[in-house]
Amino acid sequence: MTYKTIIEDDIDVLVVGAGLGGTGAAFEARYWGKNKKIVIAEKANIDRSGAVAQGLYAINCYMGTRWGENNPEDHVRYARMDLMGMVREDLAFDMARHVDSAVHQFEEWGLPIMRDEKTGVYLREGRWQIMIHGESYKPIVAEAAKKSADKVFNRICVTHLLMDDSKDNRIAGAVGFNVRTGNYHVFKSKTVICGAGGASNIFKPRSVGEGAGRVWYAPWSSGSAYGLMIGAGAKMTQMENRIVLARFKDGYGPVGAYFLHLKTYTQNCLGEEYESKWFPALTEMVGKEYLDTENQHLSHKPIPTCLRNHAFINEVNAGRGPIHMVTMEAFQDPHLEEIGWHNFLGMTVGQAVLWAATDVDPKYENPELTTSEPYVMGSHATGCGAWCSGPEDVSPEEYFWGYNRMSTVEGLFGAGDAVGGTPHAFSSGSFTEGRLAAKAACKYIDDGKAAGIMVSDKQIADRKAEIYKPLETYTVGRNEIVAGSVNPNYINPRQGLDRLQKMMDEYCGGFGVNYMTNEKLLQIGLKKMATLGEDLDKIAAEDIHELLRAWELKHRYLTSESVFQHTLFRKETRWPGYYYRGDAMKLDDKDWHVLTVSHRDRETGQYTMEKAPLYHLVDEA
Amino acid sequence: MPTFVYMTRCDGCGQCVDICPSDIMHIDKTLRRAYNIEPNMCWECYSCVKACPHHAIDVRGYADFAPLGSSVRVHRDEEKGTIAWRIKFRNGQKDMELLAPITTKPWGTCIPQLADVAAPAAAVVDSELLFNEPKYVAMNDNALPTLKSNKLSLKEGVYY
Numbered sequence: 001m002t003y004k005t006i007i008e009d010d011i012d013v014l015v016v017g018a019g020l021g022g023t024g025a026a027f028e029a030r031y032w033g034k035n036k037k038i039v040i041a042e043k044a045n046i047d048r049s050g051a052v053a054q055g056l057y058a059i060n061c062y063m064g065t066r067w068g069e070n071n072p073e074d075h076v077r078y079a080r081m082d083l084m085g086m087v088r089e090d091l092a093f094d095m096a097r098h099v100d101s102a103v104h105q106f107e108e109w110g111l112p113i114m115r116d117e118k119t120g121v122y123l124r125e126g127r128w129q130i131m132i133h134g135e136s137y138k139p140i141v142a143e144a145a146k147k148s149a150d151k152v153f154n155r156i157c158v159t160h161l162l163m164d165d166s167k168d169n170r171i172a173g174a175v176g177f178n179v180r181t182g183n184y185h186v187f188k189s190k191t192v193i194c195g196a197g198g199a200s201n202i203f204k205p206r207s208v209g210e211g212a213g214r215v216w217y218a219p220w221s222s223g224s225a226y227g228l229m230i231g232a233g234a235k236m237t238q239m240e241n242r243i244v245l246a247r248f249k250d251g252y253g254p255v256g257a258y259f260l261h262l263k264t265y266t267q268n269c270l271g272e273e274y275e276s277k278w279f280p281a282l283t284e285m286v287g288k289e290y291l292d293t294e295n296q297h298l299s300h301k302p303i304p305t306c307l308r309n310h311a312f313i314n315e316v317n318a319g320r321g322p323i324h325m326v327t328m329e330a331f332q333d334p335h336l337e338e339i340g341w342h343n344f345l346g347m348t349v350g351q352a353v354l355w356a357a358t359d360v361d362p363k364y365e366n367p368e369l370t371t372s373e374p375y376v377m378g379s380h381a382t383g384c385g386a387w388c389s390g391p392e393d394v395s396p397e398e399y400f401w402g403y404n405r406m407s408t409v410e411g412l413f414g415a416g417d418a419v420g421g422t423p424h425a426f427s428s429g430s431f432t433e434g435r436l437a438a439k440a441a442c443k444y445i446d447d448g449k450a451a452g453i454m455v456s457d458k459q460i461a462d463r464k465a466e467i468y469k470p471l472e473t474y475t476v477g478r479n480e481i482v483a484g485s486v487n488p489n490y491i492n493p494r495q496g497l498d499r500l501q502k503m504m505d506e507y508c509g510g511f512g513v514n515y516m517t518n519e520k521l522l523q524i525g526l527k528k529m530a531t532l533g534e535d536l537d538k539i540a541a542e543d544i545h546e547l548l549r550a551w552e553l554k555h556r557y558l559t560s561e562s563v564f565q566h567t568l569f570r571k572e573t574r575w576p577g578y579y580y581r582g583d584a585m586k587l588d589d590k591d592w593h594v595l596t597v598s599h600r601d602r603e604t605g606q607y608t609m610e611k612a613p614l615y616h617l618v619d620e621a
Numbered sequence: 622m623p624t625f626v627y628m629t630r631c632d633g634c635g636q637c638v639d640i641c642p643s644d645i646m647h648i649d650k651t652l653r654r655a656y657n658i659e660p661n662m663c664w665e666c667y668s669c670v671k672a673c674p675h676h677a678i679d680v681r682g683y684a685d686f687a688p689l690g691s692s693v694r695v696h697r698d699e700e701k702g703t704i705a706w707r708i709k710f711r712n713g714q715k716d717m718e719l720l721a722p723i724t725t726k727p728w729g730t731c732i733p734q735l736a737d738v739a740a741p742a743a744a745v746v747d748s749e750l751l752f753n754e755p756k757y758v759a760m761n762d763n764a765l766p767t768l769k770s771n772k773l774s775l776k777e778g779v780y781y
Contacts, residue, residue: 030735031752044642053642054666065766066759072766073773081781090775094749097766101757110702110726135697135704136723144732155644179644210623211683212661213643219662220643250686289781342721345706349680349693350665352708356691357682359712393749393767396775435751443746545658548644593779616780620772 004183011189012036013441016158019050020427021416022195023145024434030148032442040152046142051218052427056134057346058125060426063100067121072096076617079424081301084574088421089617090390090399099432109140126260155179159467159551161232166454171411175463182544184464190450191411191441198377198417199223199559204505205373216245216252217375225418227555233602234407235387237420237595240566242374243382244578246312249368253351257343262330268320278311286587305381309577323369327362373511378417379430385420387597396615403444405437413437470550474540490540493549509579518583522568566596569609623660630677637669671697699728
């Protein structure tokens with residue numbers, strides 16, 4: 001082994017993954033930890049990393065309390081309805097009461113937020129969304145993180161978290177390798193804030209061949225937040241709650257601004273409105289409490305995203321696809337037309353490229369929509385992630401164990417996609433969660449909770465051997481064959497990813513089976529997952545770049561296994577339109593109005609599942 | 622839509638290698654110029670296209686669904702604080718130029734250095750407040766909302 005071992009010692013706050021969550025954490029940590037050593041380890045370059053690398057055209061979570069628009073509890077109730085009741089409302093309330101302070105600072109830093117020319121109020125796209133020129137959203141917040149951090153290590157793929165060898169279940173840092181030099185990096189730290197992102201590319205994508213990277217969530221979102229935290233033995237919640245997006249076909253361009261601001265709408269191939277006809281049967285499945293078409297307008301409750309997907313999927317299956325977005329009316333207004341294009345250029349350039357390539361001018365042609373493959377993440381309209389403590393002044397006993405956003409592993413905090421049960425945080429809410437986690441991490445250290453951490457040389461050496469094993473596997477097995485990628489001793493990362501995606505698609509409810517699964521399918525899937533797990537021990541990497549892909553795949557694998565276990569556990573169809581349990585097609589509030597919580601044993605890999613109670617925000621009588 | 626690099630414009634400076642979020646822009650060891658080593662892990666995020674000082678990087682629609690012949694070019698300027706786009710359709714019937722701001726401040730000058738900000742008082746450390754709060758929550762003197770202030774409680778059970 002020629003790679004150097006580089007040890008960074010005495011870190012107080014280690015931020016693993018600096019997307020919006022991680023940058024928020026690094027920024028805020030400096031304020032509460034003036035003399036603390038704050039270090040960032042990032043897989044790419046923090047100026048353009050994470051889900052917001054490309055930019056955003058809207059901030060989807062902003063209360064507007066300063067203008068009397070919304071209170072935090074309004075947002076919690078909205079998220080609750082959208083997620084069919086399944087939200088950690090303590091975390092959601094906490095995020096919502098702080099989120100505006102992040103946005104107001106972004107504006108001071110130079111992020112262009114659009115304002116109503118007459119009133120000066122932020123221009124709304126919808127009730128929760130404000131419009132921005134956010135091409136440089138990420139470089140701007142990255143600058144704030146860089147100013148606070150003592151050191152930023154770009155291009156470090158963190159593969160594992162380090163555990164304390166003196167006290168069980170306590171974090172001690174992280175290890176990984178530099179994807180350019182190949183060097184082994186050891187970060188010894190009193191706390192870790194994990195912001196390593198959700199998961200794209202674990203279900204087979206609709207895109208094929210060269211286009212396989214054209215996914216809704218970034219292809220570099222490798223589920224590493226989950227892979228790292230599950231690997232460290234942290235409990236996870238709501239991992240069954242994958243999300244399916246109705247988006248512009250092939251390019252996955254966003255539809256939020258189109259629906260909310262441009263007032264475009266959808267119709268089937270016959271030019272008919274189709275959603276409402278599916279709702280009576282859907283009300284039978286989920287209950288009137290979740291979909292009351294007669295009184296929806298009175299309750300002002302939104303129709304949950306998954307239920308709208310359900311209507312879309314069923315209309316297509318009935319032979320009346322494709323579903324079109326009616327843009328031809330709105331785009332006659334040159335101002336709205338320009339907004340429609342800016343919207344893509346600011347956050348999904350690929351959609352603009354696709355329309356240019358296929359001569360789709362939405363002014364004269366209504367573009368097609370499609371439902372995507374499922375994604376596992378926790379900051380959009382879904383809430384996968386780690387089971388974390390809430391804030392002291394809000395959380396009930398079952399949700400509180402001392403430090404805000406701390407997982408069930410001591411000293412391991414989460415932000416953004418990493419934290420479970422907090423949907424609808426989006427970019428601003430993820431940044432806010434990072435800030436909350438940073439303050440709590442500093443307090444954890446100041447309370448003496450990180451005293452006496454010990455990392456043995458053996459742990460460091462064992463991880464090093466494990467990390468580089470795929471290179472060795474390649475070297476040893478390669479010369480047994482003449483040439484090519486077919487080898488009886490190993491598979492490469494792309495082959496492993498293809499297998500994982502096919503399995504998730506067919507057994508865990510991907511687009512290829514119309515999002516359908518059941519207990520039998522899940523059990524077969526888990527059996528096949530076990531053998532894939534064995535084969536991943538024999539994964540081969542030809543070079544350091546492939547080693548990166550190998551470890552991303554291992555993180556995706558751990559994420560997927562958790563999704564399987566959670567999907568098997570929840571015996572109901574809670575979110576029709578996200579996925580269906582064919583053997584339990586109804587929503588079941590009697591047995592399943594609960595959060596699902598899993599624990600994977602660090603040593604044995606065995607899963608245990610439990611139900612956790614749901615607490616809801618209610619008005620004091 | 623994977624990126625590609627024009628041979629005559631690239632000088633191998635490595636800006637794209639430095640910025641690519643997917644780690645797929647690498648320098649070809651023989652030609653000493655950049656290229657996309659893994660097109661099917663490209664998100665067409667344009668980070669490399671924007672970063673290239675010579676406009677040597679462009680994008681060609683994904684072969685599996687995008688026909689040849691259109692173009693989406695960009696010029697990002699931190700000094701001017703703008704980004705300029707040009708979209709040309711395949712059939713030549715649409716040719717759009719779009720301009721947007723990327724910042725409202727001189728680039729990189731208005732971000733605070735928290736190490737230099739006065740340390741928080743002990744009472745604030747023990748509170749639920751974050752930096753600049755409560756002021757920045759609603760840009761006024763109101764306190765941070767709590768369950769009590771907003772007359773709420775958290776109840777176990779089934780509520781809609």
